[in-house]
Amino acid sequence: MSESLLKRLDLNKGDKWDSMLQGISDVASLPDPTGKLTYASELDDNLELYRISCPIGVLLIIFEARPEVVVNIAALAIKSGNAAILKGGKESNRTADLLARAISSGLSKTALPPTYIQTIQTRSEVASLLALDQYIDLVIPRGSNSLVRNIQNNTRIPVMGHADGLCSVYLDESADLQKAIRVVVDSKTDYPSACNSTETLIVHESLLSTIWPAVGKALLAAGVKLLCDPSTLLAISSLTPQPSNFQTHVSPSDASSYAIEHLDLTLSVVALPSLSAAMEFINQHSSHHTDCIVTESESAASAFCRGIDSAGTFVNASTRFADGFRYGFGTEVGISTGKIHARGPVGLEGLVIYKYVLRSKGADGHIAGEFGTGAGKKQFKHKPIEGTSLPF
Amino acid sequence: MSESLLKRLDLNKGDKWDSMLQGISDVASLPDPTGKLTYASELDDNLELYRISCPIGVLLIIFEARPEVVVNIAALAIKSGNAAILKGGKESNRTADLLARAISSGLSKTALPPTYIQTIQTRSEVASLLALDQYIDLVIPRGSNSLVRNIQNNTRIPVMGHADGLCSVYLDESADLQKAIRVVVDSKTDYPSACNSTETLIVHESLLSTIWPAVGKALLAAGVKLLCDPSTLLAISSLTPQPSNFQTHVSPSDASSYAIEHLDLTLSVVALPSLSAAMEFINQHSSHHTDCIVTESESAASAFCRGIDSAGTFVNASTRFADGFRYGFGTEVGISTGKIHARGPVGLEGLVIYKYVLRSKGADGHIAGEFGTGAGKKQFKHKPIEGTSLPF
Known part of the structure; x- marks a missing residue:
């Protein structure tokens, strides 16, 4: 085992343990990344469009033999409303298992299911999960370029790659x-x-x-x-x-x-x-x-x-x-070297997406056929709605 | 040819032509989506972190036989600073070719290369391009679920799918x-x-x-x-x-x-x-x-x-x-049914990503070893920087 790998495995090395705990507290104290209004526009009288942040869904995260990552990612996933399946490097299996049991025990005292954060141990489990694009919304592989490329080659699930740091x-x-x-x-x-x-x-x-x-x-x-x-x-x-x-x-x-x-x-x-x-x-x-x-x-x-x-x-x-902690994100789920969704250290904001909510309060509802460029057609107003909180 | 396909091909049908032109004007008048400051934090005295929106890079966009899409996407790509390679459905090849020539002629009067927006005609060209993940940053397939899945199965490039509208x-x-x-x-x-x-x-x-x-x-x-x-x-x-x-x-x-x-x-x-x-x-x-x-x-x-x-x-x-036009985005590059990066109608904001810029103005630069939890170590401030414009 290389010296650098041994160093990664040891949670007592340097300030790693304290940093890990501090990361949980930091994530807990960050604002909820979901339910945030990021765009609001009045399309017509009584027709309002809102864009609201929401969880992505189910994450599959594959990472190196770095046991504190189990805790970092569990904190970020829970805070952002995503369920997560975690697979760490095999050298860290025992520490990861202990940490996962602690997390499951914590979850069992909440309204969330204790299976909300799950760990898996083997590559064959990963291979089975990569086929389930109808259930898993995002794969985050951390590690070498070859790991990331191998996963990209074997799944239709979107991949947010954390590849080499050159x-x-x-x-x-x-x-x-x-x-x-x-x-x-x-x-x-x-x-x-x-x-x-x-x-x-x-x-x-x-x-x-x-x-x-x-x-x-x-x-x-x-x-x-x-x-x-x-x-x-x-x-x-x-x-x-x-x-x-x-x-x-x-x-x-x-x-x-x-x-x-x-x-x-x-x-x-x-x-x-x-x-x-x-x-x-x-x-x-x-x-x-x-x-x-x-x-x-x-x-x-x-x-x-x-x-x-x-x-x-x-x-x-x-x-x-x-680094997510140094950037002020509490901790990070990885550092994305891809160019879509999230780039660099990925914290809570990288684990949410949004949906559009369109609400008509008109007396007859709103239909598209009434709008257009022809005679007698209505025009869209596209007037920004002030304020940053949801009106409903 | 089905009636609905024929209707799609005809740019004179309804207000399609006017909508297409209006879309270009709308996109042109929208604010530049790049160079926008989306996060700014003071990490330490004289150490400032900025997150700035920037283009994704090179887009490969595959769409149905709907010729106006060539124009919509060219407008969005140029405005957002992305180069684009476009492939429309074969039934629209002739109209798409005419429109592409008009775009190329327009580009030749600017500082951008006339090849900034390119069209390709065949599936075999698409297949070759899907292998070039080192050069192409995002594939946007619009069409059936089977088209999207087929592309996801055959590339490592991230795919922003515009699949069925059920x-x-x-x-x-x-x-x-x-x-x-x-x-x-x-x-x-x-x-x-x-x-x-x-x-x-x-x-x-x-x-x-x-x-x-x-x-x-x-x-x-x-x-x-x-x-x-x-x-x-x-x-x-x-x-x-x-x-x-x-x-x-x-x-x-x-x-x-x-x-x-x-x-x-x-x-x-x-x-x-x-x-x-x-x-x-x-x-x-x-x-x-x-x-x-x-x-x-x-x-x-x-x-x-x-x-x-x-x-x-x-x-x-x-x-x-x-719809991107109706939502007020000018036009759209597609409607994403995926759950990362962008969801729903994708306009300019869906075609940018960001980078982090970290600038030290300290007399000796900034090093990470000075920060930590131990004695004599500096703590991060993580203090939001007010303002929405770049200070440099």
Whole structure:
């Protein structure tokens, strides 16, 4: 078992247990995401259209060996009015089972059925459930690209994929040295096995003999292994004195280095000649999760945030902030790398949809045949209705 | 070629041409759906999170032989910043081709590439495109359930299905006679080949000898063929004088009658003993498109709107109102019967997603390692930022 997997399994590691409990309290104290009025329009006298948020229905969530996720997702599902079927990685089965029993016992003291949140243990159960598109409304697979693709290939149920986190930091021409060091080291080392950790560092060529060697030195001091392209390799080789772990921790990259989610203390590094080259590189290589620019230039920041096609575009801030708890959503059901429904950390708002309610209070009801462009036809008013609470 | 198909192909039929042009103007005058700030939170001093709407990317839209849809969708795609590839039903190929050439000619006078909106003609082209999940972000198939399921079975690209419109009207115990007649006749006859036309009428048993015969008489007078369950058949047989088309237009239903999208002047009718029985029937048989209750009871209306799991739940209003133009969205790219991303008529808001922008203005940038539950750690503020415009 890898060190990073062992770390994921241990609920006592760091502040994971406290964070998990805090997440439940945070979710409980958030406003109810359902029953919210998000659009209201008067179509005609006494004919009013309302759009109201409501639960999606039944969720099937497949995730890695990360037991606290059972609790995070149960909290989000219950709060948003969705039933959920959960399948964690097999290495976490025992912890997940204990947590599921606690949840079921809690549910049995409420008006909700104790089966409202269910856990399953095997892949064959998942395969059977993927065929039930008439009963299951959304599958949320968290894990590798191959897991997500495999599920997409085997179901008609909509899939909200939480795939690889291939995040990057780009050091712009105008980057500040201290910000560069702090953001890059934190993005890589704060929790290397998390999907929001950075896997690739892109350095503007003008920084090769200035900021890059200092950043490289700080990364080596933090025990990070560097896979460098020729120009960043040459530049870091000139560090004097040479860091003690240089021989073991610095090596040449190849093309595949920039397509890998390392999930450990390894970082791929490449130098590029311009902001636009960096943006093109990121849009081609990133998993569209989270990418960061370190810059002092407002125009570079703006161009980066507009041009990078990722769920998170950050300026001078660690990619590790890409997280439902840190964003203020209480916790998250996953981080969507897809481009519909919800993107980035998915909290309560990502677990609801809406319905339209149209109410006629006219004396004879309302019929469509009376409206149109011809003579004697009524015109739609489409007048916004003020207020944010439901009138019924 | 069926009469309803011929009617769909003819852009001069009724007010279709004018509606199509009006739709373009309406879409053009709607606010830009992208670049809208939908969430803003201060995570820490000088660390601000913004959620901003943005285009989805490249859309593949497959629709029935309904040529005006080329224009509707082109308008929505251009306005929302999405490129689109369109495939209409083969019967409309020539009209669609003319319209596509007009759009391409219009685009060539702008900064957008003339290939921004493309049309394809064959199913084999669709099949090739469905494999390109790295380039195409969303497939929107409009048409039969089997079309939608076939596409879901053959692609990893997210599918926003516009499947059958199996809509229904339920006449509640407290229904008003005039509203019942107007709403049912309009829902069935205003445009029978549209997906928002009603296919099933559910009658509360207490209305069998009162409102139902009057509604049935009005439907027969409008040339509607009725497929009746035993109790509604018996009740309508007692009409005196018997309508002249009774023998040809009234016949017994069977179980399959309530699972069919007739798309012509045929209506399936069933009597049920209660509101809850009607709701259960609708949730089992409806395609979750649009369902209507005719009632004078506020509590019945409320129970129906909450309990019916459909994109549209209507009170005393024709199901024919379920339409992007009528809802005030200018036009629509389809009516989603799925339960994620967008539901019901999909206009501009259904064609955008969002990204998160996180900006540090702190002197040293922001790193995640400084936050946590331990001693000396910073806490997140999660303080809403007022205002609805982007500060950068």
